[in-house]
Amino acid sequence: MSDTSKEPPKFPDDIFTVFYDHGTDRSEAVALPVILEQFVEFLLREAMTPHDKAAVNEVLSPSGPIGSFGAKCRLAYVLGLMHQTTYQDFMLITKIRNRFAHELQVKEYSDPVIDNWMRSLHMYKIMQEISVEDLDRNSSDFDHWLRFCMQEELKSGRSTYRTIIRLYCLQMQDLLTRRSRAKKATPAEKTEKP
Numbered sequence: 001m002s003d004t005s006k007e008p009p010k011f012p013d014d015i016f017t018v019f020y021d022h023g024t025d026r027s028e029a030v031a032l033p034v035i036l037e038q039f040v041e042f043l044l045r046e047a048m049t050p051h052d053k054a055a056v057n058e059v060l061s062p063s064g065p066i067g068s069f070g071a072k073c074r075l076a077y078v079l080g081l082m083h084q085t086t087y088q089d090f091m092l093i094t095k096i097r098n099r100f101a102h103e104l105q106v107k108e109y110s111d112p113v114i115d116n117w118m119r120s121l122h123m124y125k126i127m128q129e130i131s132v133e134d135l136d137r138n139s140s141d142f143d144h145w146l147r148f149c150m151q152e153e154l155k156s157g158r159s160t161y162r163t164i165i166r167l168y169c170l171q172m173q174d175l176l177t178r179r180s181r182a183k184k185a186t187p188a189e190k191t192e193k194p
Contacts, residue, residue: 025108025158029100032165033093037069039172040090043081044072046179070094085122089168092117096161109157118157123164127154 023031041060048056061067066075070091077087096117099106106114118124131150135143153163 026100026106028158029109029114029161030097032162033069033097036090036093036165036168036172037072039169039176040069040072040076040082042176043076043172044079047079047081068094069097086168086171089121089123089164092121093165093168109161115157118160118164121164123167124160127160127163127167 044060044066045056048059050056058064059066060072066072073082073087073090073094076082077084082090096114099111099114099117109115109118127150130147131154133143133147135147153159
């Protein structure tokens, strides 16, 4: 039997249904980062010594020293497992999540502090650039479709937040898949140039 603990996480098929829930802005802002946290936790588990799973579980548990999403992101960043812009965005996502979770007067993404944090996200700026990109008649249908999608997603704070989380989920899944493939590559494959 092979050890699958080093395989990228395979989430239940229904995990992403939270993107389609029709709950409140608050419930969504608190729930969506949990998916990102699971990706970050997997990165950390992969980097930690595997001989004492109980100790790893204790350290990563919610009451452990790196149990919070923010602490996990900080550790992943200082270990070089996460790019600086991703780290900065994840820390802002943590702030957004915590503001919704701990400040009862905050009910919607239109809250001025939340809106400012979302507009500060690196991924938001990328979405914004795509949405206003000048396209000429030689641009592909995909380019036009992508610009239209970004314009639509930027129309509300809710859809913007969902899209940012989705894009980071895709980025994290891609990172984990590439890391897994690199570990499985033979020495000859590791030295080959693409």
